[in-house]
Amino acid sequence: MKLAGVGDNVVDRYRDLGTMFPGGQALNVAVYAHRFGIEAAYLGALGDDLAGRHVLGAIRAEGIDASRLRVVPGHNAFAEVVLVDGNxxxxxxxxxxxxxxxGPEDLEYLARFDIVHSSESSYLEDQLGLLAGVAPLSFDFSVRRDPAYIEPLLPHVEIAEFSLSDLDDADAEAWLERIHRLGPRLILATRGPADALLFDGQRTWRQPSVPAELIDTLGAGDAFIARFLVGIVRGEPFEQSLADAAIQAAATCGTYGAFGHGTAAFPPMSPVRDTTVVSTTPAQRS
Known part of the structure; x- marks a missing residue:
């Protein structure tokens, strides 16, 4: 039973705390899946700077398979985070x-996994067909709903996730039905404090949120998705996976950062734009 997160990683830099934490949707899901009891791997690209080395250390500490990870010259991806009443x-x-x-070796490696998960922030849209060709593909569209973006991707996706916190029940259910007609077998919607929804083309499951101590909501949706995907891999009833996913999402709200490993932030990095790793071979890691 194995899951691979493929795509984005960042350091989330909390200005008010003076602390940075490893994160990124694909990496978060891999880490959470491993914490929830299955084998997990992360395939992505890290910078060789202090931030990238910190993320690599966290990946190793979490026991995540990083055998196809790239470490390349340059700055690691980052995002600045501000907390407003815990949000x-x-x-x-x-x-x-x-x-x-x-590359071919990456795809051969990923074919060993039960689920491959990626996201809209991973810059892999033009490679989703390759991923879907080797393993069932889970893809988090987050808040992206523009037809020009989602419609070419949906035929490759088996499990689609969306953040629909701005939609009421009727509009959210209508959205899930529309998305199902475009390809995915399952569509999962997280909605903040409102009920999460799951649709399989015939039935809609509802999962109420669990009361949480609201310290930091970052990573809560990723924890929900990861626990649900673990349930898929294990063959659990949807009701069981969704209920535990809500518990894990609430627990994530009670700590800073997506999955811990905070360290002192350092001065802002120079912007690095439009950098592509053209090599398909993992770099040497020190």
Whole structure:
């Protein structure tokens, strides 16, 4: 039973705390999945700077397979985070060296996994067909709903996730039905404190949120998604996976950062834009 997160990683830099934490949707889901009891791997690109080395240390500490990870010259991706009453808000961000190309050895490796998960912030849209060709693909669209973006991708996606916190029940359910017609087998919607929804084309499941100590909401949605995907891999009833996903999401709200490993932040990095890793071979890691 294995899951691979493929795509984005960042350091989330909390200005008010003077602390940075490793994060990124694909990496968060891999870490959470491993914490929830299955084997997990992360495939992405890290910078060779202090931030990238910190993320690599956290990946190793969490026991995540990083055998296909790239470490390349340049700045790691980052996002600045501000907390407003416990709700995370993002400031400036830069992709750094996070863009990369999948190669034949990557795809051969990923074919060993039960689920591959990626996201709209991973810059892999033109490679989703490759991922879907080797393993069932889970993809987090987050708040992206523009047809020009989502419709070409949905035929490749088996499990689609959306953040629909701005929609009421009727509009959210209508959205799930629309998305199902475009390809995915399952559509999961997280909605902040409102009920999460799951749709399989015939039935809608509802999962109420669990009361939480609101310290930092960053990572809560990723924890929910990861626990649900772990349930898929294990063959759990949806009711069981959704109920535990809500518990894990609430627990994540009670700590700073997506999955811990905070360290002192350092002065702002120079912007690094449009950097692509063209090599398909993992770099040497020190």
């Amino acid at each position: 995370r808000e993002f400031g400036i961000s830069e992709p750094g060296v996070s863009k990369f190309c999948l």
